[in-house]
Amino acid sequence: MKIDVRSPQSLYITIGNKTFYIDDSTNESIMELLEDERYCNNCGSKLGIDCGDAEPDYNEEFCSKGCYKETKNKNNA
Ligand SMILES: [Zn+2]
Numbered sequence: 001m002k003i004d005v006r007s008p009q010s011l012y013i014t015i016g017n018k019t020f021y022i023d024d025s026t027n028e029s030i031m032e033l034l035e036d037e038r039y040c041n042n043c044g045s046k047l048g049i050d051c052g053d054a055e056p057d058y059n060e061e062f063c064s065k066g067c068y069k070e071t072k073n074k075n076n077a
Contacts, residue, residue, distance in 0.1 A: 004041065012039065042067035 002014040009025035012034075019039065023030040038047040040063035047063055062068040 006044070040064075040067050042071045 002012075004012040004014070006012065007025060010021075010023040013020040013022070017038075019034040021030070021032045021034055038060060039045065040047060041061045043063065045063050047060070059068070062071065
């Protein structure tokens with residue numbers, strides 16, 4: 001299981017290939033099951049669609065090499 005906190009009011013929980021998205025930032029108590037959908041760990045764009053860099057998805061976790069590098073840099077900082 002992976003928990004990806006995006007803000008104090010929103011997060012993604014990934015269990016297997018299912019992702020649950022919880023967001024209360026707009027006070028709407030959004031809880032969604034995003035089945036078999038994957039999102040870039042860096043920019044949050046849906047994988048399978050490029051995030052503007054016109055690159056194919058880099059891997060299962062990132063939409064592009066740029067996003068992969070950015071996250072790596074953040075983790076090292
Ligand atoms: Zn990205």
